[in-house]
Amino acid sequence: MIERFRKVALWIDDRLEVSSLFKATAGHAVPRKSGSWFYVFGSATLLCFMVQIVTGICLALVYVPSSAMAYTSLEHLNYQQEFGWFVRAMHNWGSNFMVAIMLAHLIQVFLFGAFKYPREMTWISGVILLLCTLGMAFTGQILRFDQDAYWGLGIGAAMAGRVPLMGPAIVHMMLGGPIIAGETLSRFFTLHVFVIPGTIIAIVSLHLRLVLSKGINEYPVPGKLVKKETYAEEYEAEIKKSGVPFFPKAISKDLVFCGLVLLGIVACAAYFGPEGPHGIPDPTQINTAPKPDFFFLWIYAILSFLPDYTETFLILTVPFIVIGILFAVPFISNTGEKSPRRRPVAVLSVVLILISLGVFNYLGTFAPWSPKMDAWTSAEVPANFLEKRSPLELQGSLVFHTKQCINCHSVGGNGGLRGPKLDDVATRLTSDQLVRQVIQGSGNMPAYGKNLSPAEVAGLVAFMRTLHSATESPARDTTQPVQAAMEMDQPKAFAKAEQARR
Amino acid sequence: MAISEVDTMADRRTDVETRQTSRRSFLLKLGFLLNGIAALSVSVPVLGYVLSSFRTEGPFRSWIPLGPLGDFPEKQTRLAKYRNPYTRPWDGPTADIPCWVRRIEGDKFQIFAINCTHLGCPVRWFQESHLFMCPCHGGAFYEDGSHASGPPPRGLYEYQYKVENGQLWVFGGQLPTLGQPA
Numbered sequence: 001m002i003e004r005f006r007k008v009a010l011w012i013d014d015r016l017e018v019s020s021l022f023k024a025t026a027g028h029a030v031p032r033k034s035g036s037w038f039y040v041f042g043s044a045t046l047l048c049f050m051v052q053i054v055t056g057i058c059l060a061l062v063y064v065p066s067s068a069m070a071y072t073s074l075e076h077l078n079y080q081q082e083f084g085w086f087v088r089a090m091h092n093w094g095s096n097f098m099v100a101i102m103l104a105h106l107i108q109v110f111l112f113g114a115f116k117y118p119r120e121m122t123w124i125s126g127v128i129l130l131l132c133t134l135g136m137a138f139t140g141q142i143l144r145f146d147q148d149a150y151w152g153l154g155i156g157a158a159m160a161g162r163v164p165l166m167g168p169a170i171v172h173m174m175l176g177g178p179i180i181a182g183e184t185l186s187r188f189f190t191l192h193v194f195v196i197p198g199t200i201i202a203i204v205s206l207h208l209r210l211v212l213s214k215g216i217n218e219y220p221v222p223g224k225l226v227k228k229e230t231y232a233e234e235y236e237a238e239i240k241k242s243g244v245p246f247f248p249k250a251i252s253k254d255l256v257f258c259g260l261v262l263l264g265i266v267a268c269a270a271y272f273g274p275e276g277p278h279g280i281p282d283p284t285q286i287n288t289a290p291k292p293d294f295f296f297l298w299i300y301a302i303l304s305f306l307p308d309y310t311e312t313f314l315i316l317t318v319p320f321i322v323i324g325i326l327f328a329v330p331f332i333s334n335t336g337e338k339s340p341r342r343r344p345v346a347v348l349s350v351v352l353i354l355i356s357l358g359v360f361n362y363l364g365t366f367a368p369w370s371p372k373m374d375a376w377t378s379a380e381v382p383a384n385f386l387e388k389r390s391p392l393e394l395q396g397s398l399v400f401h402t403k404q405c406i407n408c409h410s411v412g413g414n415g416g417l418r419g420p421k422l423d424d425v426a427t428r429l430t431s432d433q434l435v436r437q438v439i440q441g442s443g444n445m446p447a448y449g450k451n452l453s454p455a456e457v458a459g460l461v462a463f464m465r466t467l468h469s470a471t472e473s474p475a476r477d478t479t480q481p482v483q484a485a486m487e488m489d490q491p492k493a494f495a496k497a498e499q500a501r502r
Numbered sequence: 503m504a505i506s507e508v509d510t511m512a513d514r515r516t517d518v519e520t521r522q523t524s525r526r527s528f529l530l531k532l533g534f535l536l537n538g539i540a541a542l543s544v545s546v547p548v549l550g551y552v553l554s555s556f557r558t559e560g561p562f563r564s565w566i567p568l569g570p571l572g573d574f575p576e577k578q579t580r581l582a583k584y585r586n587p588y589t590r591p592w593d594g595p596t597a598d599i600p601c602w603v604r605r606i607e608g609d610k611f612q613i614f615a616i617n618c619t620h621l622g623c624p625v626r627w628f629q630e631s632h633l634f635m636c637p638c639h640g641g642a643f644y645e646d647g648s649h650a651s652g653p654p655p656r657g658l659y660e661y662q663y664k665v666e667n668g669q670l671w672v673f674g675g676q677l678p679t680l681g682q683p684a
Binding site: 066067068069071150151154155157158159160161162163164165167168169170171172173175176177178179180181182183184280281282283284286287288289290300303304306308311312369370371373376402403404405407408418441443444445446447448450451 | 553555556557558560562563581583586588589590591592593594595596597598599600616617620621622623624625626628630631632633635636637638639640642644645650651652653654655675676677679680681682
């Protein structure tokens, strides 16, 4: 009996050449020191991709890619379909893990000089995979067809619309019509389910083939330089001297890490559950503050800081410059030192980029550049800013609310962060300056001249003149003697209000 | 075997070879040609299909009624919505397009697109401070749509309008962007 099984197995192996394929791929020799914990991220990224394929196929069994029904089908997945919520959560967390681990992989191969001669194409194919993965993240966010998806498309269209001459045509191409609607979703569904995954599978094959044919990068040793003339020989010698087969030697750490990643995805999916869908994708529901998913928050943040006169130019050029630099990395530094210990510029670039991304993403989570749209009905001026104030000053604090000043300015930590906080505005501006600022605006502040009555301005300014700490006196007009300036201050505001009332 | 005989055989062989080679190379050329024609005849409709959406000219925009004039009090700015004229049965709620209608006085109106001119987010009207504010990057616009503050490069997009038979009409149907405002 066993003999018969053996024969069948041997026959299959002989006809399919399984074991020789296995020997040539999984059994290939790698430098012993490359079986390191630093080398586990590539295989873990691939694992995430497989998770995405499996969960993605499951979701596609139920999801309806039509702008009328997508939202309903997502709700059905969340609440009706057996384990629908879990598969959605797995797909979402799988993508989070994939982007994060891919970033770790990118940083590792960059710091270890793995992109240098002769592995330029391995790096370049990796950059294509990075772009594809980000493309998957963006299109996936669109397929979760909710308010954020709708307005995210609007943002994409507004950016594309800035292209000179071709702009409108590109917007039509991107949306599949004159507005964001049914064909837009079908288009992004096609990208997310057919075009980009197909490209990823093809490029992953190339990437892995190159890992086999060009060999995995040896663990960098400070002082050991890459020279085109001798590299191939040295690498071969190292493999001969201390090479170990990838399976079953070097793979052990990959296996452990992959197991942890998979468990991590499952645990996060089970604990946090699926993401959204948030509000329905109805553009007439305008009380929304669209925000991109985590991976793109930094772009959202940067876009609020660009001066308007550079914006179009930068939006249309910087992405291509950045991608160009990524592709050019192996040619900028093709040979020489591999160890991060001897490559300070490389290490500092990574640190700088990570800190920048981190800071922008952090700012993106609370968006201090946006007015708090509902602060005027939800935030309040703390009581200690209102105690022992005159009726006019209290009236001013009401104006501060009802005219939505508080949407952009905070007092006592409540309110928007768009404009400066006003806790001690009286120490910075005199009454006259406050009146001017309110009526004419300046910098980023709109002019309120037409929308405030003189009485309202008087009250508002009287209230703001009280905003200073007990130990600091309010600003005064320095062209006047101290006493006169102080006296001029308050009564003038009163007088104006009186005048207005009459 | 005489030398002349050998020569003749050799000649015959080369003759056969060249004949075969030329036939093979003819077939190869024919193969390329046929496949070239086939590829062209496949790619023209495929490219035409895919690239057709590059077209910006088309039956996209038209006049749409927004409602009787009475819905829009003078000196007020109100949110209005219309069903996009160019729509598919499966568009669902995405083809309901909102816009801000400001009735200045009488038959004088301004109809603003909902999309901020910075990056297209929905601007909100604040009656109390007479400002449009954008929730994304903090753009603000005055009552008449002009730029008040923040990153937007221009004032709000304005649709054309007309008043006919006591109805307000808007000329809409296309997502406004900087290259193609309203």
